Amino acid sequence: AQSVTQLGSHVSVSEGALVLLRCNYSSSVPPYLFWYVQYPNQGLQLLLKYTTGATLVKGINGFEAEFKKSETSFHLTKPSAHMSDAAEYFCAVTLRRNYGQNFVFGPGTRLSVLP
């Protein structure tokens, strides 16, 4: 079965600083990988996803992530943090694209952006 770990339940950065949120997965076959963001009192919103093709994936709001098979990682980055980026971020993995798409989510990382 697949699983996801996110290093750091809480990450704080200064406004304008680099954002790096870590995600590692375990999977017996090539996975599909996702990052979702959850703002307070709102539903999860897809930031970006990797299925096949280019391993560097660009998403909304200036975020990007790189799939590294050798490291089993899919870390999320943004060059310059904005106050509006403060939220909870979830990495997710799935193996079965066309049947159930049984997502397995990581525990989440809460990002705080300091002025």
Place this chain on the structure above:
Amino acid sequence: GAGVSQTPSNKVTEKGKYVELRCDPISGHTALYWYRQSLGQGPEFLIYFQGTGAADDSGLPNDRFFAVRPEGSVSTLKIQRTERGDSAVYLCASSLTSGDTQYFGPGTRLTVL
């Protein structure tokens, strides 16, 4: 356009009671998913519908949990004999079809006293 909506937004009940949680997916989306999110954790898959049928219910924790989607649109998650451990945010998501991007609703916060 309208996103996924869930009602109620909050539900407080007593241990042993029956509850129903409703999900209205995006119009035209054939796939619908239920997740449960406990405090400090990521969402946990419960069940997935393709059309009217439950294609994967492997995430339902026990037979107190049941979900239906009789007309392939609105879905109801039903919990019998609620327990305090059922307290969580229940999330619904829909996608155009299986394998497409899932769009999540705001969730229903269930508190069992």
